[in-house]
Amino acid sequence: MQDSKIIVFRLENQLFGADVLPIQEILLPKEPVRVPNNPSFIEGVIDHRGQVIPVLDLKKRLGLGETQLKKEARLIVAKMGTKRIAFSVDAVLEITNTEKQQREEAPDMVKIKKEYIAGMVRLNVGLIVLINLLKVLTIEEQDLI
Numbered sequence: 628m629q630d631s632k633i634i635v636f637r638l639e640n641q642l643f644g645a646d647v648l649p650i651q652e653i654l655l656p657k658e659p660v661r662v663p664n665n666p667s668f669i670e671g672v673i674d675h676r677g678q679v680i681p682v683l684d685l686k687k688r689l690g691l692g693e694t695q696l697k698k699e700a701r702l703i704v705a706k707m708g709t710k711r712i713a714f715s716v717d718a719v720l721e722i723t724n725t726e727k728q729q730r731e732e733a734p735d736m737v738k739i740k741k742e743y744i745a746g747m748v749r750l751n752v753g754l755i756v757l758i759n760l761l762k763v764l765t766i767e768e769q770d771l772i
Contacts, residue, residue, distance in 0.1 A: 636718060636720060643716075644748060645758045649760055656715070670684050743763055
């Protein structure tokens with residue numbers, strides 16, 4: 628693991644992080660238009676700058692509840708292959724640099740599926756679980772959106 632920049636966000640009462648490389652922008656919450664027959668964690672789509680972007684509830688996808696689009700909520704827009712996806716989170720706290728000494732492998736007992744987890748990082752605010760946004764969806768799920 629090497630030095631990198633991460634975004635720190637909150638899902639419920641827990642802090643998570645993700646590499647900023649695939650992230651294109653952070654949006655204020657918008658109510659998505661529901662699209663029938665999608666997986667339950669796909670909230671719908673938004674129209675942003677003339678582009679239709681699917682909205683994925685990251686908290687629901689990770690089995691941690693459901694994100695409410697309240698005042699602090701944000702949509703983290705990331706590029707996944709040729710597509711853009713908006714991940715809804717309860718709040719974005721900061722974008723920060725991390726050093727490789729701050730990072731560790733995730734323990735085997737983690738509740739979330741291991742393929743989503745890029746590791747753990749120690750920050751001043753505590754221990755953060757790093758989520759790999761590019762692996763949150765399977766190839767089959769990516770083809771659905």
